[in-house]
Amino acid sequence: MNTGDLHLLTGAYVLHALSPEEHAEFERHLPGCPSCSQEVRELAATAGRLASAVAVTPPAALKLQVMARISAERQEPPQIPRQSRRGGSRAGRALSRFALAASVAAAAAFGGVALWQHQEARDARDVAERAQTRAEELAGVLAAPDATVTSGRLTDGATGTVVVSRGRDEAAFLVSGLPEPPAGKVYQLWFADGDVMRPAGLMDPSDSTSAMLMDGPVDGASGMGITVEPAGGSAQPTSEPLALMKLPV
Amino acid sequence: MKEAVHIGGPASAGPDLQELLGLVARGDQDAFSQVYDTVGGAVLGLVRTVLRDPAQSEEVAQEVLLEVWKSAARYRPSRGSAMTWILTLAHRRAVDRVRSAQAATHRERRAALLERTPAYDEVTEQVEARLEREQVRRCLRGLTELQRQSVTLAYYRGLAYREVAELLSVPLGTVKTRLRDGLIRLRDCLGVSV
Ligand SMILES: [Zn+2]
Numbered sequence: 096m097n098t099g100d101l102h103l104l105t106g107a108y109v110l111h112a113l114s115p116e117e118h119a120e121f122e123r124h125l126p127g128c129p130s131c132s133q134e135v136r137e138l139a140a141t142a143g144r145l146a147s148a149v150a151v152t153p154p155a156a157l158k159l160q161v162m163a164r165i166s167a168e169r170q171e172p173p174q175i176p177r178q179s180r181r182g183g184s185r186a187g188r189a190l191s192r193f194a195l196a197a198s199v200a201a202a203a204a205f206g207g208v209a210l211w212q213h214q215e216a217r218d219a220r221d222v223a224e225r226a227q228t229r230a231e232e233l234a235g236v237l238a239a240p241d242a243t244v245t246s247g248r249l250t251d252g253a254t255g256t257v258v259v260s261r262g263r264d265e266a267a268f269l270v271s272g273l274p275e276p277p278a279g280k281v282y283q284l285w286f287a288d289g290d291v292m293r294p295a296g297l298m299d300p301s302d303s304t305s306a307m308l309m310d311g312p313v314d315g316a317s318g319m320g321i322t323v324e325p326a327g328g329s330a331q332p333t334s335e336p337l338a339l340m341k342l343p344v
Numbered sequence: 345m346k347e348a349v350h351i352g353g354p355a356s357a358g359p360d361l362q363e364l365l366g367l368v369a370r371g372d373q374d375a376f377s378q379v380y381d382t383v384g385g386a387v388l389g390l391v392r393t394v395l396r397d398p399a400q401s402e403e404v405a406q407e408v409l410l411e412v413w414k415s416a417a418r419y420r421p422s423r424g425s426a427m428t429w430i431l432t433l434a435h436r437r438a439v440d441r442v443r444s445a446q447a448a449t450h451r452e453r454r455a456a457l458l459e460r461t462p463a464y465d466e467v468t469e470q471v472e473a474r475l476e477r478e479q480v481r482r483c484l485r486g487l488t489e490l491q492r493q494s495v496t497l498a499y500y501r502g503l504a505y506r507e508v509a510e511l512l513s514v515p516l517g518t519v520k521t522r523l524r525d526g527l528i529r530l531r532d533c534l535g536v537s538v
Contacts, residue, residue, distance in 0.1 A: 105524055106526065139428050140538050142527070151392065152385055165376060272398065273399070274399065
């Protein structure tokens, strides 16, 4: 491609509409061409306005999940070298309390947190109190200094994240993008003790994006799983798990 | 006539977000929480517009936000605003996903695109209906039909310019220039300056 043609590619370039070869060729041209560089800056900002125009309100649990995942994610080194890179270790960094308080408050306002006790509540106040306690416990797990975070892909593109605090002996499960279960079915969580599955709570079928405290102590569980079960849940899994995740020791 | 209008969003989010990204690059989770609050809605909205599948969109949006966390140190203010950098990452990821998900072979992909031909008008309409910001909608209306279709198919649907050309039955060179002059007209109408 001659240079005259390359100058015309700014629009297609910022819209990611070039072929990989042309994209690479244009990127080689760009540093040496001040007019294209300026135009690319302007047109990329213009494309950004098109994105802002379709902004949505994300589900509150999406933030919880992203915040949980970044705490386990190693960052590229910053420009200014740090004395210790220990904070970037694989898993095990706790979320900062501020970030957590903000995201838990958001999730609580959205109403999806911790309402999934499967036994019937006597009255609304009982439910509210229990929800409050569960929300606090959930926040406690997520903010625990020893909290570890594991993420995995479920079916249909859903993403599940398990946060485990061995110290508190509790675990939380966060999920986004889960399709509604078939009629008369629920999603059930399990702790895996070796090959033995132990019930760990039912998910609210109306929420595809949620965070919940798992039922029961973590104990020595080596993993967790999620299955589709008849309404009310099962004592043992009756279907193939949608996902099985290993828990960090 | 040029009309400069200003909408909240990238332009107004400038310096704060840039500062926050600097903190994020040093591992500051609280700063990241604020970055999320500022950009999360636009990231998810854009990804969802391109992919249209809600579950996949949340997954890709998470990947984008994780990438912001991981590679914040790579952001260069000289190349544009922090918002633009993040939305560029988001668009790139969404487009990669839509292209990898599409047909395994060129032949199938071509067939799939041609099948979609009758729907493109409807698609463009649907995207426009979702535009929350009056100014953007108005400025899109100020483009020629071919500019508007080319820009929205490429940006909101993630089509390569060759596919846009095929879909609209216009020469490749025409689409290339329409993408450029369409965006230039939008830039002037929106009063974008960097
Ligand atoms: Zn040039």
